[in-house]
Amino acid sequence: QQQVKQSPQSLIVQKGGISIINCAYENTAFDYFPWYQQFPGKGPALLIAIRPDVSEKKEGRFTISFNKSAKQFSLHIMDSQPGDSATYFCAATGAGSYQLTFGKGTKLSVIP
Amino acid sequence: DTGVSQDPRHKITKRGQNVTFRCDPISEHNRLYWYRQTLGQGPEFLTYFQNEAQLEKSRLLSDRFSAERPKGSFSTLEIQRTEQGDSAMYLCASSAPFRSTGGYTFGSGTRLTVV
Numbered sequence: 001q002q003q004v005k006q007s008p009q010s011l012i013v014q015k016g017g018i019s020i021i022n023c024a025y026e027n028t029a030f031d032y033f034p035w036y037q038q039f040p041g042k043g044p045a046l047l048i049a050i051r052p053d054v055s056e057k058k059e060g061r062f063t064i065s066f067n068k069s070a071k072q073f074s075l076h077i078m079d080s081q082p083g084d085s086a087t088y089f090c091a092a093t094g095a096g097s098y099q100l101t102f103g104k105g106t107k108l109s110v111i112p
Numbered sequence: 113d114t115g116v117s118q119d120p121r122h123k124i125t126k127r128g129q130n131v132t133f134r135c136d137p138i139s140e141h142n143r144l145y146w147y148r149q150t151l152g153q154g155p156e157f158l159t160y161f162q163n164e165a166q167l168e169k170s171r172l173l174s175d176r177f178s179a180e181r182p183k184g185s186f187s188t189l190e191i192q193r194t195e196q197g198d199s200a201m202y203l204c205a206s207s208a209p210f211r212s213t214g215g216y217t218f219g220s221g222t223r224l225t226v227v
Contacts, residue, residue, distance in 0.1 A: 006154075041220065043205070043218030043221050044155065044203075044218050045218065046215055046216065089154045089155070091154070098145070098167065098168055100147075100216070102156070103154050104152070104153055105152070105154050
């Protein structure tokens with residue numbers, strides 16, 4: 001059972017454009033939603049995270065939008081740069097558990 | 113470098129052999145996690161330690177897998193009688209006390225290939 005569904009699987013964006021990655025979750029007990037960025041040969045690195053008591057969180061060029069009623073959240077990367085080319089994972093945790101449930105990832109390519 | 117360190121970075125083993133990986137977390141982090149990642153997939157939770165206590169273990173984890181964290185410092189993950197399906201990247205992560213469980217710092221992983 002996949003508890004966090006992520007789309008699209010891959011994304012190509014022009015430099016300066018907006019990259020949007022979407023995730024949907026099933027478990028209503030989830031209460032923390034981080035996004036991770038992973039470069040080839042490296043472990044995932046925490047990018048930004050949100051709790052369901054807010055609808056949006058912004059850090060620099062990265063914004064999370066959260067819709068609790070729809071059980072969906074998304075990552076927006078503004079002014080996308082070639083250096084942003086990586087695989088992005090959404091994740092969720094909660095209900096007293098310490099494990100993160102990850103989506104399958106989105107491979108982002110930002111072309112000049 | 114004060115990040116999470118994993119050793120070895122790569123391991124090739126024959127089917128049926130035992131392998132052991134090591135993880136050294138960030139020194140002030142009391143929480144340590146093991147995940148497994150296969151190609152094209154997100155990391156999958158294996159187990160979690162708080163200090164030396166193993167508090168959570170995936171129900172999907174085979175009995176061939178065991179992890180330890182003696183004295184609450186480094187951790188080892190052992191896979192006995194390896195199978196080709198065990199080929200994956202094994203990731204270790206750590207986090208500080210009282211910090212959200214989502215705020216992990218991952219290591220660069222150990223890539224296991226079973227031939």
